[in-house]
Amino acid sequence: MIEKLREKYALSAWLIRIAFVVTYVFAFWYDTCGIVDYMSMIFVDFTASLWYVPLVAVVTGICMLGILMIMVSVIINFCRLYYLPKAEFTLIVTAFFVLRHLIMGVLKLLYYITPIIHIWGQLLIPLIATLICAILFYKTVKKLYLNNLNEPHFFKCELILFIVYFGVTSVATLVA
Amino acid sequence: MKKIILIILAITLTLSLVPLDAFCLAQPNEIQQNKDYTSFPTFDILNDFLEACPSRVAGSEGEKNASIYLRDKFLSYGLECKIEEFQFQKDGLIATSYNVVASTKITSPNLKQIVIGAHYDNVNVGNGASDNASGITALLSIAKAIATSTTKFNIVFVAFGAEELGMLGSLRYVANLSTTQRDNIALMVNIDSISMGDNVYFYAEDINTDYNNMFVDVANNNAYGIKTYAKPISKGIITGFSGLGTYPYFQMAQSSDNSSFRSVNIPTVSIFSGNYNTAIGYKESSVTSNNVMHTPNDTLEFGLKALGDDYLKKIEIVSNCVVNILTNIQFEANIITAREQMVAKFWLSPWFASAICFVVLIVCGILGYLYINKLKKNAILGDTEIKNNRIFKPESSDDIYKL
Numbered sequence: 001m002i003e004k005l006r007e008k009y010a011l012s013a014w015l016i017r018i019a020f021v022v023t024y025v026f027a028f029w030y031d032t033c034g035i036v037d038y039m040s041m042i043f044v045d046f047t048a049s050l051w052y053v054p055l056v057a058v059v060t061g062i063c064m065l066g067i068l069m070i071m072v073s074v075i076i077n078f079c080r081l082y083y084l085p086k087a088e089f090t091l092i093v094t095a096f097f098v099l100r101h102l103i104m105g106v107l108k109l110l111y112y113i114t115p116i117i118h119i120w121g122q123l124l125i126p127l128i129a130t131l132i133c134a135i136l137f138y139k140t141v142k143k144l145y146l147n148n149l150n151e152p153h154f155f156k157c158e159l160i161l162f163i164v165y166f167g168v169t170s171v172a173t174l175v176a
Numbered sequence: 177m178k179k180i181i182l183i184i185l186a187i188t189l190t191l192s193l194v195p196l197d198a199f200c201l202a203q204p205n206e207i208q209q210n211k212d213y214t215s216f217p218t219f220d221i222l223n224d225f226l227e228a229c230p231s232r233v234a235g236s237e238g239e240k241n242a243s244i245y246l247r248d249k250f251l252s253y254g255l256e257c258k259i260e261e262f263q264f265q266k267d268g269l270i271a272t273s274y275n276v277v278a279s280t281k282i283t284s285p286n287l288k289q290i291v292i293g294a295h296y297d298n299v300n301v302g303n304g305a306s307d308n309a310s311g312i313t314a315l316l317s318i319a320k321a322i323a324t325s326t327t328k329f330n331i332v333f334v335a336f337g338a339e340e341l342g343m344l345g346s347l348r349y350v351a352n353l354s355t356t357q358r359d360n361i362a363l364m365v366n367i368d369s370i371s372m373g374d375n376v377y378f379y380a381e382d383i384n385t386d387y388n389n390m391f392v393d394v395a396n397n398n399a400y401g402i403k404t405y406a407k408p409i410s411k412g413i414i415t416g417f418s419g420l421g422t423y424p425y426f427q428m429a430q431s432s433d434n435s436s437f438r439s440v441n442i443p444t445v446s447i448f449s450g451n452y453n454t455a456i457g458y459k460e461s462s463v464t465s466n467n468v469m470h471t472p473n474d475t476l477e478f479g480l481k482a483l484g485d486d487y488l489k490k491i492e493i494v495s496n497c498v499v500n501i502l503t504n505i506q507f508e509a510n511i512i513t514a515r516e517q518m519v520a521k522f523w524l525s526p527w528f529a530s531a532i533c534f535v536v537l538i539v540c541g542i543l544g545y546l547y548i549n550k551l552k553k554n555a556i557l558g559d560t561e562i563k564n565n566r567i568f569k570p571e572s573s574d575d576i577y578k579l
Contacts, residue, residue: 033456033457034413034414034457035414036456036457037411037412037414037428037455037456037457037458038414038428038457040455040456040457040458040459041428041431041457041458041459045464045467047454047455047459047464047467048455048456048457048459049455049456050456052456053456111410111413112410114383115382115409115410115413115425116381116382116383116519116524117524118413118425119425119524119525119526119529120524120529122425122529123526123529123530123532123533124529124532124533127533127536131536131540148551148554148555149555151551151554151555152548152551152552152555155544155547155548155551156544156548159540159541159544159548162537162540163537163540163541163544166533166536166537167534167537169533170530170533170534170537171530173526173529173530174526174527174530
């Protein structure tokens with residue numbers, strides 16, 4: 001699969017980016033509905049039809065893709081992951097975010113049945129989806145780029161990022 | 177022939193310039209304007225209140241006058257009534273607002289209490305006929321009926337001030353209650369903006385509750401054949417905002433005085449009007465021009481022009497429904513068990529979810545640390561360790577012989 005990706009790199013890159021935005025819409029549909037709904041309540045003349053949701057979600061998804069690319073670049077430099085091919089690694093990160101969005105989207109379907117699990121979902125759905133993807137991501141990167149010497153460093157960086165991100169998110173949820 | 181075509185074209189063009197709404201509404205509007213609404217008991221209450229108190233902006237003299245007007249009304253019904261004054265900050269200055277609290281004469285202190293509330297202030301545009309003179313009309317109408325009836329509860333009527341500035345009146349009212357007093361409240365019924373929206377909704381929790389269903393069922397037995405609804409459970413949730421007190425998330429139907437009570441675990445039923453079918457979530461009306469909340473069009477004249485009888489029928493339905501529930505003994509059990517049906521479980525709270533999140537992170541941290549140590553060992557020893565393991569294991573020796 002990776003070989004195919006490398007053969008048609010430009011096409012693969014665009015397909016993954018498009019998949020990122022599409023799956024973002026799927027994963028954050030419910031949340032975007034809330035935002036559009038809130039706007040509809042505040043602005044009297046604005047009636048939030050269903051079409052605004054994908055529109056807002058696509059725009060947000062594109063912004064998030066841009067942010068993700070910048071963040072990957074920053075993390076590579078900050079964590080000194082110089083042994084990784086930057087462009088290809090960014091693409092693999094994006095691909096795993098696609099998988100993360102798919103898992104989140106499926107789990108968030110539960111909101112429509114029991115919205116009372118909402119606060120759980122807000123914290124635990126991303127945690128579950130990210131944990132699964134992080135393990136698979138590590139295995140893929142290990143297979144492709146890592147050796148005995150740089151493997152501990154890469155794993156340490158990934159683990160710290162994971163713990164810090166969700167630690168901050170949990171604290172932020174409580175403070176909010 | 178050319179002349180005829182030109183005339184037809186001219187007529188068509190002229191007609192196309194006239195908005196379609198003008199054709200549809202012109203005739204009924206004229207009829208509705210001249211219509212006599214006095215057959216609706218609530219019309220007089222609403223009209224009288226709006227004439228006496230057209231502007232009731234929080235902290236203004238108009239709001240103070242409205243509080244006095246309401247106190248006099250409650251007293252005239254034979255209820256006990258007092259005005260509770262409170263201060264708040266507005267534009268950097270200290271302003272005063274008032275909660276008007278009326279109650280039936282307490283026959284027994286052991287009886288559970290039911291609070292019926294509606295805010296009487298408005299924003300500084302329009303005269304707040306729907307938001308919330310309509311709620312106040314229902315409140316007065318209920319008070320008038322209950323004053324001469326016997327109920328199994330102590331009923332307290334509260335007209336809240338300064339709701340439009342962030343539910344200040346109800347927050348103050350709740351803050352002044354002791355824990356025992358809060359525990360003694362079986363239910364709080366909030367009435368807000370009930371006349372202009374397309375449908376009347378009842379909302380308690382985002383799960384089915386007996387007490388909310390009871391309100392819907394009773395309201396649906398109205399004389400006008402108008403259907404009322406329980407708020408659709410999965411709609412109106414805004415992600416990214418925290419919940420109120422023990423409530424697990426922000427729900428837009430809690431943007432009124434009911435949330436002040438709900439945040440301290442008092443069961444609530446919120447009655448409001450709107451439409452959950454026209455937009456993704458809540459919208460006052462499917463007709464754009466009827467979305468009048470917080471606009472200059474929120475007046476009785478506009479409401480009657482746009483909706484006619486329906487404007488008043490909704491107020492009648494709500495007040496009759498609440499009176500029916502309060503005076504009917506068979507509903508007592510549903511109200512008493514309301515507290516048990518609330519979504520106030522600890523395992524649904526953000527604290528519990530965060531605790532689970534932290535446990536998962538700690539476990540990941542420990543396992544990760546152990547794994548890193550293992551990887552470091554491998555990095556130092558290269559493949560030696562793996563080879564050694566294989567040599568000294570019996571099954572590995574089989575491999576060697578095979579080779």
